[in-house]
Amino acid sequence: MIQNVLILGAGSAGLLAAITLKKKLPSLTVSVVRSSEIGVIGVGEGTTTNMPDYLFNFLQLDPSRFYAQAEPTWKLGIRLLWGPRDYFDYSFADQLTGQYRQLQRASGYFSDEDFHGIGLGSALMEAGKVFPRNVQAGGGPDLRVSFGFHIENAKLVQTLESIARELGVTFVEGTMSGAERGPAGIAALLLEDGRRLEADLFLDCSGFRSELLGRALEEPFVSYERALFCDRAVVGGWDRTNEPILPYTIAETMEAGWAWQIEHEHHINRGYVYCSQAISDEAACEEFLRKNPKAPKSPRVVKFRSGRYRRMWVENVIAIGNSSGFVEPLEATALMTVARHCRGLLPMLADAPTETVRALYNKLCNETFDDTRDFLALHYKFNTRLDNDFWRRCRADTEMGALGSLLEFYGENGPTNLNALLVPSQDRNPFGLEGYLAMLVGNRVPYKARHRATDAERSTWQQLLTTLRNQAEQGLTVAESLGCIRSPLWRWNAQKTGPQRG
Ligand SMILES: Cc1cc2nc3c(=O)[nH]c(=O)nc-3n(C[C@H](O)[C@H](O)[C@H](O)COP(=O)(O)OP(=O)(O)OC[C@H]3O[C@@H](n4cnc5c(N)ncnc54)[C@H](O)[C@@H]3O)c2cc1C
Structure with a gap:
């Protein structure tokens, strides 16, 4: 059985892993090697909806303390200045997968011309507001809208470190200079000052240096260079x-x-x-x-280089965070990946891990990375905004991985919810159909089965959007909402997070 875990690296990945292990498997001894000499990467400041859910629902961290120390602001989605439209909003709250009961078709069929404010999340984005007013609760922000965070990396790392210390995680100040191999993989880490640190399990959270998985164990790197060209x-x-x-x-x-x-x-x-x-x-x-x-x-x-290691768990080393792979900053998915991998690991540590457990973990982690690669590739493939060598290359050469069937189906049938059956990895996909449809509709990717809305449908559609716009305009700005949650009258209850995906 694993009893002693040593984590190399005190960036957001190492600290989230340490907190997860100590919270969920408290009998483990967890230590983190922290190098002030090397420091943290200092970028990585947007999240998806899974981060608030992970912190407050899964790990049960105290939101009032987290908000006070890390000072996140809320992110309802991404505004893309992209493709042929002036801009379009990929909102974390469903907008295209929903279908208003007054209409016979899903919302995407009504969004060919105008794709603005068609769901509550994107209506709030249009209005510059972050939350609707919770009228029953005195008019403060109603946090039951899907949101992610914007958090400064340094503040996140400081906050996570203080939480990890309180939970009983031990910190060892030092820089690793080498690793000693043993029958189970790595026997010990060697620090520059001569100390030798043993453990049953080593988490490599050393960022792009990938000291254990990449350097010591020489696991091959799988490049995403045929799908994503930025570096x-x-x-x-x-x-x-x-x-x-x-x-x-x-x-x-x-x-x-x-x-x-x-x-x-x-x-x-x-x-x-x-x-x-x-x-x-x-x-x-x-x-x-x-x-x-x-x-x-x-x-x-x-x-950075876009790609992942072939396996993330090799012998007694598991890489989490940038040390295991990195897709690219578009859509801000790295912290989401860290949280998914930490969560996925827990049940696999219940018994002494076997080779099949390691293989299953690697399959799930590879899937998160590869699904993210394909989702980001979709952004590049269909962005027609600029006509220069780089963007022509993106449109011509970006490989679409597992998205072939989805794109073919969409090209025939358009933004129907039936596309959900072709989303890779199905329920485990971090972006869900909503994400794919936002890119396809947002970029006006052509499809054959256009819907010619009747005048009555058009008028119903406009009334629905007006209702949404009015609701959104009554909402609160980020500054107003920060004021409310800092008031002594504010109570964190079920409102810690909105619905989440991924
Ligand atoms: C340009 C860019 C933009 C990004 N934007 C986002 C974003 O918006 N959202 C998002 O989620 N992610 C983003 N990322 C990814 C982001 O970097 C990660 O989410 C995360 O913040 C970094 O986590 P990490 O802990 O893996 O790496 P790091 O922060 O680099 O931490 C690595 C740790 O390992 C330690 N270490 C390394 N080598 C040694 C050694 N030999 N001895 C001792 N300690 C060692 C370091 O000191 C450090 O503590 C972005 C990345 C890039 C490159």
């Missing part, structure tokens, strides 16, 4: 002055990639993810600064 980002933000706090992330098409805008309470974080084969670092920085004159004049360049 660098310039990153730089500025302190908020009078800009309103937007309740969503922006993803904006750029010459050789795309740029994010992430909204913290006091800081706006921008980053340009680009393909180094298509643009130099200098030209990317120039383009970034032209768009963002408030950003620092020498933005930081971060390199």
